[in-house]
Amino acid sequence: MKVAEVVLPVPLNKSFYYSIPEELNNKQLKYKRVTVPFGKRTLDGYVISVTENYELTKDIKLKDVISVIDDIKILTDEVVKLAKWLSETYLCSVGEAMATIVPISLKVPKKATKNKKIKIKTDKPSFDMTKYQKKAIEQIENALKNNINENFLIHGVTGSGKTEVYLRSIQTAIDNNKSAIFLLPEISLTPQFISILNKRFGNIVALWHSGVTTIQKYKIFNSIQQGETKIVVGARSAIFLPFTNLGLIIIDEEHENTYKQNNKPSYDTKEIALWRAKYNSAVTVFGSATPSIETYYGATEKKYKLLEMPYRIDEKEMPQIKMISLKNVKTMVSVFSKPMLQAIKRALARREQIIIFLNRRGFSPSIICKKCSTVIQCPHCSVAMVYHKYPERLECHYCGKQLKFPLKCPNCANQEYKVIGVATQRVEEDLKNLFPHTKIFRLDRDTATSKQVYTEVYEGIKNEDYSILLGTQMVTKGFDFPRVSLVCVVDADTSLYLPDFRSSERTFQLITQVAGRCGRAEIKGKVLVQTKHPENYALEFAKQYNYKDFYKQEIEFRKDLSYPPFCNIAKITVRNKDNKKSLEFTETVYKFIEEQINKLNYPVALLGPAQSYISKLNGTYRWQIILKGDRKHLKEILEQTSSSLRLPSETFINIELDPSDLL
Numbered sequence: 001m002k003v004a005e006v007v008l009p010v011p012l013n014k015s016f017y018y019s020i021p022e023e024l025n026n027k028q029l030k031y032k033r034v035t036v037p038f039g040k041r042t043l044d045g046y047v048i049s050v051t052e053n054y055e056l057t058k059d060i061k062l063k064d065v066i067s068v069i070d071d072i073k074i075l076t077d078e079v080v081k082l083a084k085w086l087s088e089t090y091l092c093s094v095g096e097a098m099a100t101i102v103p104i105s106l107k108v109p110k111k112a113t114k115n116k117k118i119k120i121k122t123d124k125p126s127f128d129m130t131k132y133q134k135k136a137i138e139q140i141e142n143a144l145k146n147n148i149n150e151n152f153l154i155h156g157v158t159g160s161g162k163t164e165v166y167l168r169s170i171q172t173a174i175d176n177n178k179s180a181i182f183l184l185p186e187i188s189l190t191p192q193f194i195s196i197l198n199k200r201f202g203n204i205v206a207l208w209h210s211g212v213t214t215i216q217k218y219k220i221f222n223s224i225q226q227g228e229t230k231i232v233v234g235a236r237s238a239i240f241l242p243f244t245n246l247g248l249i250i251i252d253e254e255h256e257n258t259y260k261q262n263n264k265p266s267y268d269t270k271e272i273a274l275w276r277a278k279y280n281s282a283v284t285v286f287g288s289a290t291p292s293i294e295t296y297y298g299a300t301e302k303k304y305k306l307l308e309m310p311y312r313i314d315e316k317e318m319p320q321i322k323m324i325s326l327k328n329v330k331t332m333v334s335v336f337s338k339p340m341l342q343a344i345k346r347a348l349a350r351r352e353q354i355i356i357f358l359n360r361r362g363f364s365p366s367i368i369c370k371k372c373s374t375v376i377q378c379p380h381c382s383v384a385m386v387y388h389k390y391p392e393r394l395e396c397h398y399c400g401k402q403l404k405f406p407l408k409c410p411n412c413a414n415q416e417y418k419v420i421g422v423a424t425q426r427v428e429e430d431l432k433n434l435f436p437h438t439k440i441f442r443l444d445r446d447t448a449t450s451k452q453v454y455t456e457v458y459e460g461i462k463n464e465d466y467s468i469l470l471g472t473q474m475v476t477k478g479f480d481f482p483r484v485s486l487v488c489v490v491d492a493d494t495s496l497y498l499p500d501f502r503s504s505e506r507t508f509q510l511i512t513q514v515a516g517r518c519g520r521a522e523i524k525g526k527v528l529v530q531t532k533h534p535e536n537y538a539l540e541f542a543k544q545y546n547y548k549d550f551y552k553q554e555i556e557f558r559k560d561l562s563y564p565p566f567c568n569i570a571k572i573t574v575r576n577k578d579n580k581k582s583l584e585f586t587e588t589v590y591k592f593i594e595e596q597i598n599k600l601n602y603p604v605a606l607l608g609p610a611q612s613y614i615s616k617l618n619g620t621y622r623w624q625i626i627l628k629g630d631r632k633h634l635k636e637i638l639e640q641t642s643s644s645l646r647l648p649s650e651t652f653i654n655i656e657l658d659p660s661d662l663l
């Protein structure tokens with residue numbers, strides 16, 4: 001009897017066995033997806049092995065495989081091993097890991113895909129490189145050519161030419177008959193970049209992100225296996241693509257938290273990259289102007305080889321960063337302080353371009369009743385409703401709830417309000433009043449409704465149709481415009497005092513990244529930052545572009561208070577519509593874990609229960625517990641917890657290993 005060993009995307013960590021019926025006998029099932037009965041349902045799963053002469057123990061009757069989904073082997077040996085490793089490392093079953101690597105949703109096209117003619121281009125541009133670029137490329141090339149599994153961290157200031165190092169490394173991989181995965185944090189932000197890649201490498205490049213259809217994705221899988229696609233540029237999930245001759249994995253802007261998956265399995269893309277590079281004797285290159293504290297620590301511990309690129313191309317100066325203190329400023333006529341306004345005027349008079357950054361969309365982050373000072377809150381969440389003026393409404397940025405405006409004050413029925421604080425629409429309104437003839441593009445989630453918008457922004461700024469680009473985080477990365485001479489940060493304090501151990505790091509990164517958007521060509525750049533806390537060390541060091549001293553201070557703090565990289569963290573969030581029940585179950589979980597820690601005598605610290613930063617979200621009350629320890633211990637305790645504790649009805653629990661924040 002022929003039997004298939006199948007793993008299924010269910011939270012049960014074991015294989016399931018199905019007999020292979022006559023009619024499927026001549027099809028190779030190993031490493032394909034199949035549909036099988038599972039209880040009263042049918043499920044799609046993955047065949048990881050086939051046994052020809054399966055000896056049945058007497059009274060067990062196996063069910064038949066229903067059908068085969070794939071016409072090609074969609075799994076590889078590496079994928080199967082990687083799924084097992086994922087399951088051992090993160091909190092998930094092998095089947096769930098497999099579904100993360102090779103999505104069930106991949107759709108087999110009706111017509112067989114034709115093989116395409118591969119056109120590999122190899123036109124190297126002829127411009128000179130800096131000695132730092134040369135040195136970096138030399139080391140990466142050496143590892144690539146000699147099949148050495150080496151991991152590099154490029155710490156290069158904005159404008160130091162990291163992209164060229166990436167591209168030449170890819171070239172070397174291709175020249176040595178290897179393939180490359182190139183990951184970017186936000187792929188829709190870089191339309192210009194994709195065209196560069198196509199020009200440089202021809203049609204062996206494929207794109208992989210959430211906008212690609214499930215049929216297209218299947219075709220990419222297929223063409224990778226046929227050796228037609230040799231380079232994939234993509235978002236996080238591209239890390240799993242089944243190249244068999246993988247030579248190079250590049251992770252650009254490695255500090256971005258989009259590389260961390262928040263849902264189960266909450267994997268870290270960088271860890272997957274290191275695993276795959278080791279398996280394939282391949283090379284990883286992580287790059288950033290502001291490496292994450294954990295990665296830089298890894299470099300000091302020789303986990304990564306550090307490649308420094310401390311200067312801009314042509315030794316262009318870094319733009320000067322100036323803090324504008326709003327510490328003692330009570331009222332402001334506009335959202336801009338005098339010096340910021342002056343600088344904008346001057347730049348416009350010189351026909352230069354300006355980027356204005358504020359990490360909040362809407363008109364104002366809250367409104368209060370003029371009569372009784374009540375803050376209008378979301379009916380479902382413990383946060384203020386954000387006032388949007390264009391079109392006019394109130395919106396909760398956590399659950400999406402919208403309310404018509406004006407509305408009656410829930411406390412005194414008055415209908416007049418005062419806006420509190422500043423968001424992008426208010427900045428835009430101010431700009432329009434101050435500079436009525438200047439063309440402004442506002443880029444935030446309310447205006448960036450499609451991918452075309454990015455192309456529009458990019459073309460519009462490049463062709464100088466717009467003088468000012470204003471927006472949220474979307475304006476801080478990727479853009480490279482020669483005529484931008486001024487960057488204004490309207491409020492640097494938005495992320496500074498969040499109750500999270502990464503808040504200083506995030507602020508440092510944000511200021512450095514946005515500062516890097518100006519002074520990239522002939523025109524000198526200048527950066528103005530408005531803050532109520534100019535003495536804060538993250539801002540102080542960002543002002544001096546002093547990553548190393550910032551790192552030194554931050555790593556001390558992480559060590560003293562025991563935060564990553566000195567330990568791993570787990571975050572357990574419990575939610576229920578009833579606040580009391582939510583807290584009660586959190587306490588039950590806490591006690592259970594406490595007993596486990598004492599019984600096993602593990603060095604694990606337990607903190608909580610505490611209300612989550614947003615204590616009420618979408619109508620549910622949230623409490624959390626934090627664990628600190630090493631991953632092996634944490635994982636064991638968490639597995640014990642989730643298998644032993646029974647969830648009361650209408651209570652939900654979310655367990656995350658190494659979360660990207662503690663909020």
Ligand SMILES: [Zn+2]
Binds near residue numbers: 379380401
């Ligand atoms: Zn809400």
Ligand SMILES: [Zn+2]
Binds near residue numbers: 369373410411414
């Ligand atoms: Zn009122």
